Amino acid sequence: MEEWNQTTTGFFLLGLFPPTKNGMILFLLVAFIFLIAFLGNSTMIFLIWMDRYLHTPMYFLLSQLSLIDLMYICSTVPKMAVNYLSGDNSISLVGCGLQSVCFLSLAGAEALLLVSMAYDRYVAICRPLHYPVLMNKRMCLLMIVGSWIPSSINSIFHTVYAFCMPYCKSRIINHFFCDIPAMLSLVCMDTWAYEYTVLFSTNIFLSVPFIGIMFSYGKVLCAVHNMGSSQGRKKAFTTCSTHLTVVTFYYAPFAYTYLSPPSLRSPEKDKNLAVFYTILTPMLNPIIYSLRNKEVVGALHRVLGKSSLQKE
DSSP states (O other): OOBOOTTTOOEEEOOSSOSSHHHHHHHHHHHHHHHHHHHHHHHHHHHHHHOGGGOSHHHHHHHHHHHHHHHHHHTTHHHHHHHHHHSOOEEOHHHHHHHHHHHHHHHHHHHHHHHHHHHHHHHHHHOGGGHHHHTOHHHHHHHHHHHHHHHHHHHHHHHHHHHHSOBBSOOEESSSSOOHHHHGGGBSSOOHHHHHHHHHHHIIIIIHHHHHHHHHHHHHHHHHHTOSOHHHHHHHHHHHHHHHHHHHHHHHHHHHHHHSOGGGOOHHHHHHHHHIIIIIHHHHHHHHHHHTOHHHHHHHHHHHHHHHHHHO
């Protein structure tokens, strides 16, 4: 097939919504979810920054999760909304490349950050006397840096490599953002070698962290079972179940999309699964962590109380 000049053109995204009345309803639903995610994650970041009682390693990591989710949903939904409302589904090469880098960086950073959060709960419950030493400020910063740097390097590598491959005349990506697996179907060469690198990096950023999380919470649940205080057991179990809910919503659809063989996948299925980790998870994280967390609710009351007193 004839190749097209990558320096003078871009791609077209098919999007998520059909151009029908049902499509508009789905668009409004996603816009509403985006608004909840934006406000929820922004509020979590603001509360953790403002309330001194939340200046702990656990909430520092949680603020990073909210920041990632905030950037995550902003990297895909606004462009999708603009394309749908304008009727112009085009995206430039630069825009597509930036979207790919941002998406992959944030996806990898969140996967690694969830491991850090699991380790934090493991130390807090299984080794409480060593918690101030093992989870000091330096360790928290190392965890954050260790989440961002590897994921950024990985995203740049994959994006640069993907954009260096020859693409055929069809520039239509059957997705609502520039997802590399969806772009590979447009390549004019055999991509099996590159697909193995995608599989390898996915295992590094998904499978290995998932195993680490399961191991940490296995230890935690054993410790919880041996706790003498029923109140302590209940609090620890709530913390574990909350985190595991987030992990399930994030890892399961991501792993199916990037680890399953192409014969089991389809463009429509990939798009539907992508909704979970790009749109629903950023909305659910602040809701799950705030509604089931008395400390966050207390911080909200304290911050609102200070604001009302200042106005008086």
